[in-house]
Amino acid sequence: MGITAAAARDEFQEELVIRPLHSGDIYASFQFRTLWDTDFLQEGQKVSHYRLFPKSLGQVLSKFSVRELHISFTQGFWRTMQWGQPFIPSPPGAELWVWFHDTVSDVDGNWKELTNVLSGIFCASLNFIDLTNTVQPSASFKPLGLGNATDHRFLRYATLPREIVCTENLTPWKKLLPCGSKAGLAVLLKSEKLFHSSFHSQAVHIRPVCQHKNGLDFAKILDAPSFCIHLCINCYLHLFTEWSLFKMFSRTLTEACPLATSSKVYVDITDNPEGELFELSPATPLLSQAVVLGDRRTYSVFDLTRAETFGQLRSLNLLLRWKGDGGEMLRPLLHAERYVAGFGLQTGEIHTVIYNNHPYRAFPVLLMDSVPWYLQLYIHTLTVTSKSRDNKPSYIHYQPAKDRHRPHLLEMLIQLPPHSMTEVTVQFERALLKWTEYTPDPNHGFYVGSSVVSALVPSMVAMSTNFTQDQPLFSSFVPVKEESSYFVRVYTEPLLVNLPTPDFSMPYNVICLTCTVVAVGYGSFYNLLTRTFQVDEPSLPLAKRLANLIRRIRGVPLLT
Amino acid sequence: MAAPLTLLLIVAVTIRAVLFRSSWAELISERVEVVSPLNAWKRVVEGLALLDLGVSPYSGDVFHETPFMIYLFHFVVDYAEIVFMIADGITAVALYLSIQTYNKNVFRKQKYALESDRYPADCLELLRSPKEMFYIPLKVAMFYLLNPFTILSCVAKSTCGLNNAIIALFILCTLKGSALLSGILLALATYQSIYPLTLFAPALLFFLQRLYIPVNLRRSSFWFFTLQYAFIYVGSLVVITGLSFFLLGSWDFIPSVYGFIFSVPDLTPNIGLFWYFFAEMFEHFRLFFICVFQINVFFYTIPLSIKLKEHPVFLIFMQIAIISIFKSYPTVGDVALYMAFLPAWSHLYRFLRNIFLVSCVLLACSALFPVLWHLWIYAGSANSNFYYAITLLFNFGQILLVSDYFYAYLRREHHLTHGLYLKKKDGTEATLVLK
Numbered sequence: 001m002g003i004t005a006a007a008a009r010d011e012f013q014e015e016l017v018i019r020p021l022h023s024g025d026i027y028a029s030f031q032f033r034t035l036w037d038t039d040f041l042q043e044g045q046k047v048s049h050y051r052l053f054p055k056s057l058g059q060v061l062s063k064f065s066v067r068e069l070h071i072s073f074t075q076g077f078w079r080t081m082q083w084g085q086p087f088i089p090s091p092p093g094a095e096l097w098v099w100f101h102d103t104v105s106d107v108d109g110n111w112k113e114l115t116n117v118l119s120g121i122f123c124a125s126l127n128f129i130d131l132t133n134t135v136q137p138s139a140s141f142k143p144l145g146l147g148n149a150t151d152h153r154f155l156r157y158a159t160l161p162r163e164i165v166c167t168e169n170l171t172p173w174k175k176l177l178p179c180g181s182k183a184g185l186a187v188l189l190k191s192e193k194l195f196h197s198s199f200h201s202q203a204v205h206i207r208p209v210c211q212h213k214n215g216l217d218f219a220k221i222l223d224a225p226s227f228c229i230h231l232c233i234n235c236y237l238h239l240f241t242e243w244s245l246f247k248m249f250s251r252t253l254t255e256a257c258p259l260a261t262s263s264k265v266y267v268d269i270t271d272n273p274e275g276e277l278f279e280l281s282p283a284t285p286l287l288s289q290a291v292v293l294g295d296r297r298t299y300s301v302f303d304l305t306r307a308e309t310f311g312q313l314r315s316l317n318l319l320l321r322w323k324g325d326g327g328e329m330l331r332p333l334l335h336a337e338r339y340v341a342g343f344g345l346q347t348g349e350i351h352t353v354i355y356n357n358h359p360y361r362a363f364p365v366l367l368m369d370s371v372p373w374y375l376q377l378y379i380h381t382l383t384v385t386s387k388s389r390d391n392k393p394s395y396i397h398y399q400p401a402k403d404r405h406r407p408h409l410l411e412m413l414i415q416l417p418p419h420s421m422t423e424v425t426v427q428f429e430r431a432l433l434k435w436t437e438y439t440p441d442p443n444h445g446f447y448v449g450s451s452v453v454s455a456l457v458p459s460m461v462a463m464s465t466n467f468t469q470d471q472p473l474f475s476s477f478v479p480v481k482e483e484s485s486y487f488v489r490v491y492t493e494p495l496l497v498n499l500p501t502p503d504f505s506m507p508y509n510v511i512c513l514t515c516t517v518v519a520v521g522y523g524s525f526y527n528l529l530t531r532t533f534q535v536d537e538p539s540l541p542l543a544k545r546l547a548n549l550i551r552r553i554r555g556v557p558l559l560t
Numbered sequence: 561m562a563a564p565l566t567l568l569l570i571v572a573v574t575i576r577a578v579l580f581r582s583s584w585a586e587l588i589s590e591r592v593e594v595v596s597p598l599n600a601w602k603r604v605v606e607g608l609a610l611l612d613l614g615v616s617p618y619s620g621d622v623f624h625e626t627p628f629m630i631y632l633f634h635f636v637v638d639y640a641e642i643v644f645m646i647a648d649g650i651t652a653v654a655l656y657l658s659i660q661t662y663n664k665n666v667f668r669k670q671k672y673a674l675e676s677d678r679y680p681a682d683c684l685e686l687l688r689s690p691k692e693m694f695y696i697p698l699k700v701a702m703f704y705l706l707n708p709f710t711i712l713s714c715v716a717k718s719t720c721g722l723n724n725a726i727i728a729l730f731i732l733c734t735l736k737g738s739a740l741l742s743g744i745l746l747a748l749a750t751y752q753s754i755y756p757l758t759l760f761a762p763a764l765l766f767f768l769q770r771l772y773i774p775v776n777l778r779r780s781s782f783w784f785f786t787l788q789y790a791f792i793y794v795g796s797l798v799v800i801t802g803l804s805f806f807l808l809g810s811w812d813f814i815p816s817v818y819g820f821i822f823s824v825p826d827l828t829p830n831i832g833l834f835w836y837f838f839a840e841m842f843e844h845f846r847l848f849f850i851c852v853f854q855i856n857v858f859f860y861t862i863p864l865s866i867k868l869k870e871h872p873v874f875l876i877f878m879q880i881a882i883i884s885i886f887k888s889y890p891t892v893g894d895v896a897l898y899m900a901f902l903p904a905w906s907h908l909y910r911f912l913r914n915i916f917l918v919s920c921v922l923l924a925c926s927a928l929f930p931v932l933w934h935l936w937i938y939a940g941s942a943n944s945n946f947y948y949a950i951t952l953l954f955n956f957g958q959i960l961l962v963s964d965y966f967y968a969y970l971r972r973e974h975h976l977t978h979g980l981y982l983k984k985k986d987g988t989e990a991t992l993v994l995k
Contacts, residue, residue: 344938347590376622378602380609398613400620403825408620432827432944435840500829500937502944507840510948514837517956518856521885524963529863531994533974535982 010052011035012178012260014185017299017474019268020278020320021083021329024241025198026248029087030185030233031473032177035209038227052259053229054176056121057206061227064110064117067154068099068143072203073124075165075195076236077493085293085332087474088232090201091450091491093161094124099143100154111156123168129158132373133449135409138397140368140454144478145207145228159370159449161494165200167191173202176231177257184257184304185265188249189233199236204229205477230477241322252317256304266299266472267318273298278322282311292475294459294486295330299472333358334365336453338492345430345500348375352424352451352492356416358458363485364394364415365455367424371408371448373401374431375497381427384412387420403431430499438501448495456485564698565656572652572705573645579715580641589716593929596889597826598624598753601640601717604633618812624820626752627804627813629719644714647725648705651897654728656701658735659904662873663693665735680979686972688907696903704900708926713893720893723752727759727897731876734763737770743792751800754821755883758858761865762879764789766872775869822854824888829947831929832890833955836948857886867970874969877901881962885955895958902965911968914960921957925950 012034019027036053050058060066072090080086098114100107111134119126138152170191174181181189194200209228237248246252256263266288272278286301302309302316310316335355342348354365371377379398384391395413399406416422439446462483478487540548540559548558579585588594589601597603607623607630610616617623617630636643670687673679679687704710714721730745742763749756764786765775773781804813820826827839834853841849860882868875877898884894909915928950935942971992982990 346592346937373621378606378622379613380605396613398610398615400610400615400622402619403621432829432835432839434827434838434843436843500944502836502839506945507842510836510840513952514833517833517952517959518853518886520956521959521963522856524959525860525863525966527994528963528966528970529867533971533978533992534995535984535990536993537984 010037012052012257013262013473014257014260015262015264015266015473016185016188017087017266017268017472018318019084020243020322024238024243024322025083026237026243027083027086028235028237028248029474030189030231031087031477032186032231033473034178034229036227036229052178053227057176057204057229060114060117060121061206064114065101065104066098066114066206067101067208068145069096069204069206070098070144071096071118071122071205072201073122073163073165073169074199074201076197076199076201078199078201078236078491080332080335080490083236084329085488086234087292088203088205088234088477089489089491090203090234091159091161091452092494093159093447093449094126094163095157095159096126096129097141097155097157100156102151102154104154107154107156115158122172124163126160126163128160131406132404133160133370133407134158135370135399135407137368137409137411139395139411139413140366140452143207144205145209157370159494161447161449165202166195170194170202173204173231176204176229178259179257183255184260184263185253186257187251187253188245190250193248193250194233194235197235197237199234201232201234203232205232206230230473242320244319245317252315253304254310254315260305263304264472265302265304265316265318266474267302267320268297269300270297276323278320281319282316284309288472290472290475291459291461291463293488294333294457294461294463296461331357333457334453334455334488334490336451336490336492338451338495340495340497341425345498347427347429348497349425349427350448350495354414354416354422354424354453356418356420356422358418360418361458362416362418363455363458364413365453367410367412367414368452368454369408369410371401371410371428372446373403373405373407374433374446374499375408375448376429376431377401377408377410378427378429379410382410382424383426384414384422384424386417386422391415391417391422430497432500432502435502435504435507438499438504442501442504443498445496445498448497450491450494453490453492455488455490457488459484459486561660561698565653565701568698568702568705569649569652572648572711575706575711576645576648576714577641579711585715588712589718591712591716591930592829592933593831593892594712594716595718596830596891597828598821598889599719599723599891599893601719604629604719605637608633608637616808616810616812618808618810618816621816621826624817625719626817627807628748628751628800629722630807640717644717644721647721648710648714651721651725651728652701652705654725654732655704655900656697658728658732659697659700659901661732661735662904663696667693679976683975683980686907686975686980692907696906699903699906700900703903704896707896707899709892709896709899713891713896718891718893720891723749724893724897726752727756727880730756730759730763734766734876735873737767739767739789740792742767743789744796747793747796747800750797751804753887754818755857755887758861758879758883759876760790760793761861762868762872762875765865765869765875769870769872821888823850829933829944829951830889830891831895831951831954832885832887833951834888836944836951853886854888857883871969871973874905877905878962878966881958885958885962898962905965905969908965908968908972911971912964913967914964918957918961918964921953922961925954925957929954 014032017029021027034052072095074090074092077092078086078089096115096118098111100110104110108131112130115126115129134156136152136155137157141155141157142150170189174186174189177186179186181187206227206229267280269280280300284300284302286303288299288301290297290299333356335357336352338350338352340348341351352367354367384393391414393412393414397411399409401408414422463480463486480486544559551558595601603623604625607617607625610620610623611630633640666688667690726745726749730742730749733741733745746756746759746763767789768775768782768785771785773785776782805811824834824838827835829835837849838846861879864875864878881898884890884898887894932942932946932950936944936947982992984990
């Protein structure tokens with residue numbers, strides 16, 4: 001393949017999905033996808049030409065033999081019950097999971113270096129990821145891209161619930177886009193308005209995919225998978241009854257990114273078929289229907305590659321005015337919560353509650369829990385109850401923690417009865433750590449990462465299994481294998497747990513006092529072992545002793 | 561004497577059964593003074609649950625019992641309460657029989673010494689009479705069974721009770737003179753927790769004394785017997801360890817059990833000196849102080865053996881006390897074992913100097929432990945220093961107790977050789993000092 005042929009096959013698409021909710025809130029989801037055709041996985045090929053794919057990440061992929069990489073930075077917690085299911089879920093804090101190639105011999109070494117390199121690329125403290133918070137899930141995080149390798153020795157998963165997202169992370173993220181923040185949808189990503197939201201998440205998902213263009217050999221598809229890098233930003237803003245793009249992002253759209261093959265804005269108007277709930281301007285004739293998250297939704301489409309979208313002012317400022325109240329949101333079928341029960345600093349209980357809101361279908365979910373080593377889990381106290389009856393999981397994979405080496409990993413397959421609440425409880429004990437192992441503010445508590453609930457939820461609407469290029473990005477992120485269900489991943493809240501603390505001002509005092517007690521023991525025994533009982537003869541007063549000294553010199557008999 | 565002993569056993573079993581069925585059992589089994597990461601019942605159940613799940617109990621850091629415990633409780637986990645009550649009963653009966661044998665030995669030696677006129681004339685009141693010694697075995701059994709520490713340890717189902725039973729059986733077999741059984745039981749005790757290794761010296765001294773072999777490093781008879789006994793001991797230890805390998809097919813239990821005891825990675829608070837010390841330790845010195853503290857346990861064996869080579873049973877008492885105070889994860893069950901011996905030294909009462917102070921300190925500390933724990937962990941109004949202070953005081957009280965009894969024992973021996981009423985050179989009454 002010549003360089004020109006390779007260059008022609010790079011592809012970039014961008015879109016923005018806006019979903020207005022009844023309370024005046026907006027869910028805005030930006031998706032940027034770059035398809036990169038490359039075969040550097042073959043022996044002896046080194047890639048030196050990067051056109052649309054960011055070079056920093058391409059070098060990372062080739063150096064560490066990464067097959068799939070998923071990283072997300074989130075601020076805030078996604079309230080599934082109030083806001084519905086997000087297109088691409090993410091847990092609070094930072095999350096990183098990576099599938100390595102099976103040619104890698106030292107996965108842990110690669111993982112350590114990869115986290116440090118990514119920490120530099122994204123200006124985040126991902127270097128806190130080490131073996132004490134990395135797990136290897138056996139069933140929960142199957143590859144989202146090509147490939148049927150399921151040896152979970154090559155998978156690594158870690159979360160940092162304490163990680164904060166700020167402008168420092170947004171700026172390098174924007175640099176990964178082909179147009180940067182100068183053209184296209186990325187001009188709306190201004191940090192002052194973006195971080196004002198209740199929920200903000202930015203993610204990078206890299207995975208190998210098949211090319212579906214005509215004219216390519218089937219064999220070539222398998223040998224040379226493309227890499228798809230999917231960058232998405234989700235944010236959730238509270239606004240009033242009238243909002244516009246300018247009010248939300250303090251910018252309007254003026255042009256599409258020249259490097260993009262498609263650049264679209266979708267506004268969800270499913271709840272507003274006749275315009276009685278809200279009014280959207282400028283009006284657009286383009287409509288699109290998509291089945292996303294088990295629901296058929298209708299969208300108004302604004303195609304930024306067409307000049308007439310921008311109108312006379314050469315800028316697109318969407319305006320939406322709410323007219324009426326009401327409309328029910330579709331209740332999400334799967335929802336989970338987690339909390340810590342118990343009192344005191346010695347023991348506690350983790351309760352995970354999973355709700356199945358489907359009226360008549362039961363389906364299995366995979367619950368994955370990664371608990372740090374300093375919370376000692378007792379697996380014999382694990383109980384799973386649904387509708388106040390015992391519900392035994394059909395598959396349990398438990399890897400106990402090793403102090404200061406690895407965390408607990410608990411994965412269970414639980415069958416959820418229809419329209420029910422399932423509660424999973426497990427008891428734990430809190431450990432006393434060495435004084436150097438506490439974080440700078442120890443009474444703030446220690447974070448426990450979110451649980452992950454993954455499931456194939458039965459869908460009310462038939463999902464389409466055709467993966468074509470014309471589908472909008474947000475509805476085609478996760479590959480759909482069958483029509484009757486769609487994949488959902490729900491993250492619970494992270495927990496904040498207090499541990500008993502020693503007194504940090506006392507190390508020298510403690511050493512002295514304990515050694516004193518040991519010395520008292522030693523001293524008593526030494527006395528009794530080395531000395532014998534003797535009759536106490538009184539010793540002469542000082543004057544007589546001095547006189548005896550002189551007498552001894554003189555050779556004269558001594559005084560008594 | 562069988563009837564009072566049976567009555568005592570019945571009373572003890574009743575108390576334990578009542579506590580087992582009450583709501584206190586849950587509370588007691590979580591107390592850190594009574595259970596430690598090494599012998600908590602919750603961890604035994606957790607280890608068995610992990611085995612059921614197909615994961616090795618030693619793959620995590622929760623289970624630190626030996627494979628022998630897995631073997632035992634795999635079958636009797638439903639009858640655990642009965643097992644622990646039986647263990648307490650065995651310990652009490654073994655201590656009863658051993659103190660009875662010991663008293664017979666002591667009386668016989670005293671009779672020979674009296675007949676060969678080895679005692680000075682004025683120390684006749686120090687001699688022990690059968691009347692005074694008659695109830696001592698029963699008192700020893702009572703001190704063990706009705707000691708609140710033992711009852712708490714049994715109700716919490718701490719495996720310390722089983723370890724105590726093995727040590728008590730070892731003492732019984734030693735005092736009865738069976739070197740083979742004594743070696744095997746000592747190997748079992750060492751296999752359970754390493755510290756009973758120091759009991760090898762007193763047991764050896766007892767057998768040498770019994771077989772009239774002088775303790776002289778130049779005589780071949782001494783080495784002959786020592787090697788025999790050492791061979792029995794080390795051989796049984798190797799066999800037991802080998803059998804443990806075959807349970808799970810791996811040597812994982814060695815770092816999990818013995819590595820854990822020696823390197824003290826878990827800093828759960830207990831009544832010992834290690835936890836707070838290593839919680840506040842500078843990382844740089846950690847290895848050094850681990851070595852110092854562990855050597856401290858084994859260090860007193862040789863000097864004490866040299867000083868007490870004529871008195872091996874008292875040496876056993878001293879060794880058990882030193883192990884209980886200075887081991888890495890002590891619990892009140894360990895303290896109860898050496899306290900059971902105290903009635904055997906009741907004739908030393910007149911020479912004890914600090915007994916009132918020591919008993920007040922120990923009582924006060926036992927009462928303050930749960931109070932300060934509650935204030936630290938639940939009320940949040942105290943911090944770890946309060947609990948640590950009581951730990952220090954409790955260990956200081958124990959050290960004082962043991963050294964007081966040692967002083968009294970040595971002083972009585974001195975009086976038995978030099979006379980009770982000593983006079984100075986000018987004829988006035990003398991005071992004895994250690995010089």
